[in-house]
Amino acid sequence: MTEVALDIAALPRSGKTLVRTSGYRLEVLSRSLAAIVGGFILASGVAMIIAALLAQGVQARGPAIASGTLVSWLFWTGGAMWAFYARRHWAAWGWLVVPGSALWAAGHVIGFGG
Amino acid sequence: MGQVSKDAGGFHGAFRQSISWMHTWVGLVLGVVLYFMFVTGTTGYAQHEITRWMKPELGLQTNFETPHDTAAMAEAALATTLANLPSAPLIYLTLPVTGRDGTGYVNIYADSPPAPEGQEPAEAYEAQLSATTLQPIDPAEVRETGGGQVLYTMHYNLHYIPFESLTLFGFTLPAWPTLIVGIATMFMLVAIITGIVVHKKIFADLFTFRPGKGQRSWLDAHNLSSVLALPFMIMITYSGLIMYTYDYMPTVKAAAYGVGDAVDTARVDCELHEYGCFKRAPTGERAALAPLSPMIARAEVAYPDAEIKWIDIFNAGDTAATVDIWPSGGDLSGGSTFISFDAVTGEVLGTKGARQDNPVGRVGDVLLALHEGNYAGPMLRWMYLLTGAVGAAMVATGLVLWSTKRRQKLKATERADLGLAFVERTNVGIIAGLLIALASYFWANRLLPVGMEGRADWEVNVMFLTWGAMLTHAALRPARKAWAEQWLLAALAFGLIPVVNAVTTDIHLGATLAAGDWVLASFDLSMLGLAAFFALAARKAASRADRSASSQPSAATSVMEPAE
Amino acid sequence: MIWIVSGLLTLAGLSALALSQSKHHKPVMGTLPTIRRVRSLRVGGWLALALAAGFCVQVLGAGYGLVVQTALLNAAGVAVALILTYGFGQVQGGRGQTRSAANRR
Numbered sequence: 001m002t003e004v005a006l007d008i009a010a011l012p013r014s015g016k017t018l019v020r021t022s023g024y025r026l027e028v029l030s031r032s033l034a035a036i037v038g039g040f041i042l043a044s045g046v047a048m049i050i051a052a053l054l055a056q057g058v059q060a061r062g063p064a065i066a067s068g069t070l071v072s073w074l075f076w077t078g079g080a081m082w083a084f085y086a087r088r089h090w091a092a093w094g095w096l097v098v099p100g101s102a103l104w105a106a107g108h109v110i111g112f113g114g
Numbered sequence: 115m116g117q118v119s120k121d122a123g124g125f126h127g128a129f130r131q132s133i134s135w136m137h138t139w140v141g142l143v144l145g146v147v148l149y150f151m152f153v154t155g156t157t158g159y160a161q162h163e164i165t166r167w168m169k170p171e172l173g174l175q176t177n178f179e180t181p182h183d184t185a186a187m188a189e190a191a192l193a194t195t196l197a198n199l200p201s202a203p204l205i206y207l208t209l210p211v212t213g214r215d216g217t218g219y220v221n222i223y224a225d226s227p228p229a230p231e232g233q234e235p236a237e238a239y240e241a242q243l244s245a246t247t248l249q250p251i252d253p254a255e256v257r258e259t260g261g262g263q264v265l266y267t268m269h270y271n272l273h274y275i276p277f278e279s280l281t282l283f284g285f286t287l288p289a290w291p292t293l294i295v296g297i298a299t300m301f302m303l304v305a306i307i308t309g310i311v312v313h314k315k316i317f318a319d320l321f322t323f324r325p326g327k328g329q330r331s332w333l334d335a336h337n338l339s340s341v342l343a344l345p346f347m348i349m350i351t352y353s354g355l356i357m358y359t360y361d362y363m364p365t366v367k368a369a370a371y372g373v374g375d376a377v378d379t380a381r382v383d384c385e386l387h388e389y390g391c392f393k394r395a396p397t398g399e400r401a402a403l404a405p406l407s408p409m410i411a412r413a414e415v416a417y418p419d420a421e422i423k424w425i426d427i428f429n430a431g432d433t434a435a436t437v438d439i440w441p442s443g444g445d446l447s448g449g450s451t452f453i454s455f456d457a458v459t460g461e462v463l464g465t466k467g468a469r470q471d472n473p474v475g476r477v478g479d480v481l482l483a484l485h486e487g488n489y490a491g492p493m494l495r496w497m498y499l500l501t502g503a504v505g506a507a508m509v510a511t512g513l514v515l516w517s518t519k520r521r522q523k524l525k526a527t528e529r530a531d532l533g534l535a536f537v538e539r540t541n542v543g544i545i546a547g548l549l550i551a552l553a554s555y556f557w558a559n560r561l562l563p564v565g566m567e568g569r570a571d572w573e574v575n576v577m578f579l580t581w582g583a584m585l586t587h588a589a590l591r592p593a594r595k596a597w598a599e600q601w602l603l604a605a606l607a608f609g610l611i612p613v614v615n616a617v618t619t620d621i622h623l624g625a626t627l628a629a630g631d632w633v634l635a636s637f638d639l640s641m642l643g644l645a646a647f648f649a650l651a652a653r654k655a656a657s658r659a660d661r662s663a664s665s666q667p668s669a670a671t672s673v674m675e676p677a678e
Numbered sequence: 679m680i681w682i683v684s685g686l687l688t689l690a691g692l693s694a695l696a697l698s699q700s701k702h703h704k705p706v707m708g709t710l711p712t713i714r715r716v717r718s719l720r721v722g723g724w725l726a727l728a729l730a731a732g733f734c735v736q737v738l739g740a741g742y743g744l745v746v747q748t749a750l751l752n753a754a755g756v757a758v759a760l761i762l763t764y765g766f767g768q769v770q771g772g773r774g775q776t777r778s779a780a781n782r783r
Contacts, residue, residue, distance in 0.1 A: 040363075044365040044366070047363060051366045062386045063474065063475050065367060067473075067474035069360065070474055070475075072366075081136065081307070081308060084133070321696040321759040322701070338759055342752050342755035343752050345748050345752075480741070489742070493681055494749065497746075497749040504752070
């Protein structure tokens with residue numbers, strides 16, 4: 001029975017309160033936003049810090065910026081997956097927004113020397 | 115399997131379930147956009163071939179092996195352009211490449227000079243020049259059509275959606291179509307990675323296909339189409355994302371170069387995009403352009419294994435004019451290397467090689483080259499088309515899998531809920547309907563009157579009207595019948611295209627095969643091939659519809675697969 | 679030409695790898711494979727794939743060659759799957775059940 005109960009797609013539509021409550025829908029919304037927005041913040045932070053670090057002591061900044069930006073998508077995807085794995089939805093937000101913002105700030109401070 | 119793990123976290127108490135849930139929903143929510151993108155991307159890849167078929171007045175072409183005279187084409191194209199637009203700030207020439215894009219013409223695009231205060235700028239100059247006659251193709255002699263290019267453009271710009279952007283807090287978002295397509299691509303990336311994570315038996319089931327078992331069969335089909343083509347799927351998705359990456363992830367670029375009017379676009383172009391590095395601001399003094407032939411000869415020496423494909427001329431007629439010449443070879447650096455000339459003296463200003471100091475950038479360039487697929491020879495081009503079709507099938511089987519799985523979970527007396535009924539029906543209209551709509555686009559090309567006003571727009575309107583009609587049909591018919599009927603319609607719609615072609619033009623299959631114009635012949639033959647495939651699908655769908663009609667108990671009581 | 683050579687090698691290699699799995703070996707060969715058979719099929723299969731890739735890269739260059747090989751793997755994979763299903767009867771179910779031809783729709 002446990003395996004059926006955990007598969008949301010398999011849950012019968014009537015009866016189980018887990019499926020159709022507003023609390024469930026709110027959580028889906030919150031986590032989805034965390035995935036998109038929070039993931040974006042994390043990805044931006046990673047992009048910033050990578051770009052800033054790579055731009056140090058180098059004349060051409062283009063490669064550094066390209067590297068950071070291109071790689072950031074992996075972190076966006078990972079962050080999005082994390083948003084649905086975190087035990088609590090506000091933990092999802094926290095672990096994406098806080099490190100993301102911190103990295104972004106750090107990258108900004110280090111700067112591009114440009 | 116499916117047991118709650120001891121440290122149960124996640125949205126559904128366990129990692130696998132959360133990721134599985136994500137995979138289902140990112141696929142379902144934007145499945146229609148992704149399916150549309152795969153279908154238009156695949157057909158758009160053959161845009162030049164399709165355009166030639168859609169412009170039968172261009173006639174047959176038989177030279178696919180002997181390279182064209184690049185210098186002659188370029189000189190003729192430039193002469194035509196300057197005759198029509200003497201001081202164009204930007205001229206783009208796209209030359210046909212032997213055996214790799216089936217065109218017989220040079221594509222010309224020239225921007226008009228900026229207009230004085232208060233006046234509208236003149237129209238840009240766009241034309242095609244025949245590679246064999248070196249004469250511009252008279253638009254009055256060829257039917258007005260968007261050709262394959264419209265399909266290609268729809269792949270990343272959709273259609274009917276205004277190309278405008280919203281500005282929030284000083285940041286200009288990407289234009290709406292770009293935004294939607296970008297979000298769909300991001301969802302696709304999540305779908306791929308979650309799909310890999312969640313597919314437990316990825317190696318054990320690598321060659322497994324069990325037809326006739328309901329949901330299990332659809333899952334097998336979905337797995338097969340995704341896993342076997344996985345490198346392509348990862349490549350096409352990630353490269354699609356980085357194609358507009360600075361629109362979707364503007365933060366770093368904004369931090370480095372500023373936003374809005376503060377941005378030095380020339381600097382960004384050269385430093386970041388490595389384009390137009392030797393371009394100079396116009397001085398206002400006139401000077402004649404040096405002949406292109408020596409420049410082209412020089413470029414051909416610099417790139418011995420490639421053909422010249424793109425020539426960009428900046429500020430033609432000015433003393434600061436420059437010419438960038440880009441090769442397109444069978445290697446993956448095409449589109450990222452070029453040689454730049456002073457257009458007045460003909461001297462080399464510099465070259466841009468494949469990004470030597472920028473390994474990540476170079477990977478990005480390679481990915482973009484892979485996505486565009488311009489480097490591919492004829493055989494590989496066919497593989498691109500097939501794999502693109504597999505991608506469309508991947509999305510389609512995923513959509514059908516969702517509704518099949520839901521329906522099989524219903525008990526015998528239960529009716530489908532609104533969500534399931536909606537998805538079941540729209541699936542037919544989306545999947546089969548879009549294909550029928552595509553066929554109708556080609557029908558419209560042959561049947562709409564040649565002199566008709568706004569013909570090109572109406573060809574596309576017919577396509578979307580047909581799609582709408584198919585969605586309506588699917589809404590009104592029971593799902594199983596709708597599948598059978600639409601697949602049959604698809605088979606007829608595609609199968610009769612060579613017939614319509616023969617009746618309305620003289621580039622029909624008999625003529626093209628006899629003359630050796632294998633590009634045009636391939637189009638008609640592909641239509642027949644697709645029709646055969648859809649006929650098969652129609653037969654399977656019809657037998658399934660008959661079976662369910664002959665009072666069989668609901669599918670729910672047949673093979674009930676426990677949750678993955 | 680290279681497509682045919684590498685294509686056939688890839689097909690052979692993937693077929694061997696497929697047959698090394700019992701659920702595919704059984705319908706095709708009639709018996710479950712021995713450990714030795716599995717090992718030799720796997721080694722042979724990977725060898726064929728490596729040869730195919732090697733030929734592609736040598737004839738077509740690294741970048742283009744690897745792309746071609748990837749495309750061949752895709753096509754051959756689909757071919758093997760379809761041949762196993764439609765040529766040799768229904769694949770063994772995940773729980774060891776088979777559907778006989780009589781039950782097959």
